[in-house]
Amino acid sequence: MEKLCNRVGEVYEPFKVRFLHREVRDLAPDEALIRVRASALCGSDLHIARGLHPSAPLPVTIGHEFSGDVAAVGSEVRELQLGQRVTVEPCIVCGQCEACRQGQYGYCQNISFTYRNGDGAMADYVVVKAANVYQLPDYLSYETGALMEPLAVATHAVRRAQVALGETVLVIGTGAIGLLTAAMCRRAGAARVIVSGRSQGRLALALEMGATHVIDSSRTDLEQEVAKLTGGKGVDKSFECVGKESCFLQAILTLRRDGTATIAGIYESPQVTFPVGRLVTHEIHIQGTQGYCWDFPIAIAAARDLPLEKLITHVFPLDQLQQALDTALDRKSNSIKVIVKP
Ligand SMILES: [Zn+2]
Numbered sequence: 001m002e003k004l005c006n007r008v009g010e011v012y013e014p015f016k017v018r019f020l021h022r023e024v025r026d027l028a029p030d031e032a033l034i035r036v037r038a039s040a041l042c043g044s045d046l047h048i049a050r051g052l053h054p055s056a057p058l059p060v061t062i063g064h065e066f067s068g069d070v071a072a073v074g075s076e077v078r079e080l081q082l083g084q085r086v087t088v089e090p091c092i093v094c095g096q097c098e099a100c101r102q103g104q105y106g107y108c109q110n111i112s113f114t115y116r117n118g119d120g121a122m123a124d125y126v127v128v129k130a131a132n133v134y135q136l137p138d139y140l141s142y143e144t145g146a147l148m149e150p151l152a153v154a155t156h157a158v159r160r161a162q163v164a165l166g167e168t169v170l171v172i173g174t175g176a177i178g179l180l181t182a183a184m185c186r187r188a189g190a191a192r193v194i195v196s197g198r199s200q201g202r203l204a205l206a207l208e209m210g211a212t213h214v215i216d217s218s219r220t221d222l223e224q225e226v227a228k229l230t231g232g233k234g235v236d237k238s239f240e241c242v243g244k245e246s247c248f249l250q251a252i253l254t255l256r257r258d259g260t261a262t263i264a265g266i267y268e269s270p271q272v273t274f275p276v277g278r279l280v281t282h283e284i285h286i287q288g289t290q291g292y293c294w295d296f297p298i299a300i301a302a303a304r305d306l307p308l309e310k311l312i313t314h315v316f317p318l319d320q321l322q323q324a325l326d327t328a329l330d331r332k333s334n335s336i337k338v339i340v341k342p
């Protein structure tokens with residue numbers, strides 16, 4: 001194969017991106033080369049852009065939510081065809097540790113992500129393991145296909161919470177993960193999906209994604225509203241998708257007895273204080289959720305009837321990666337998902 005030239009976006013100092021120009025490397029037998037068509041900015045990219053990501057110090061290439069076409073495959077790859085439209089699960093696992101050997105690759109002791117190894121997807125091309133590549137069905141565009149990664153995150157959260165038919169759930173937060181979690185709770189069978197947030201526009205979008213009730217927590221007391229909606233009982237399951245102490249408390253204090261809170265937010269301030277007696281008096285459960293493990297196929301299948309395009313608020317060409325990043329960082333832009341296209 002002739003050498004292809006690639007641009008890869010890299011955050012080199014806080015708030016600043018530049019392009020690295022380099023040749024696409026030769027593929028190992030089990031790898032595939034993906035021609036990137038759409039790449040979405042993620043909340044974690046914004047932590048990186050601020051220089052505050054705990055496990056991805058600068059400089060680092062960015063982009064891990066993407067779709068594209070198969071441009072080349074290694075000698076041992078049989079499952080992929082050239083030109084196939086695909087998305088990619090961007091984690092890299094060792095396959096050898098105990099967790100991997102038990103199929104629990106999300107707990108791999110050596111887990112990493114393609115972008116941290118220099119294979120960021122804010123690029124023209126990216127080299128990945130063929131086993132991490134999933135075909136996009138016709139109902140997904142490149143743009144919505146790039147959202148399978150955050151949808152897999154929401155899928156993982158909802159599966160961990162074991163949301164069941166007829167349940168009442170509360171989702172705190174109306175960022176992409178909150179909205180997608182609400183959508184997946186409804187599709188998992190929850191009868192009532194209450195979403196709380198502080199923006200009327202986002203709450204209206206939550207209703208379009210599948211929420212049955214929305215609460216503007218900037219105007220009303222969330223605990224009181226939930227008590228009203230549940231006859232004082234509380235919700236079966238709550239999801240914290242913000243990463244703030246006040247939201248953590250809401251997730252705990254709105255639960256019914258024996259209910260489960262699932263914490264998905266990234267906490268910039270690591271300590272929280274909460275009334276620990278509630279664990280005893282209400283026998284509640286608190287668990288975390290992170291990433292995904294066997295969730296991509298479920299997310300892709302469930303995406304068939306999700307209005308994902310409504311989450312895409314901005315699209316930029318790759319040349320304008322800096323503007324794309326500035327837009328995603330600017331609260332006034334009211335962006336949800338910013339997509340970059342090479
Ligand atoms: Zn992401």
Ligand SMILES: [Zn+2]
Pocket residue numbers: 093094095096097098099100101105107108109110111
């Ligand atoms: Zn492993």
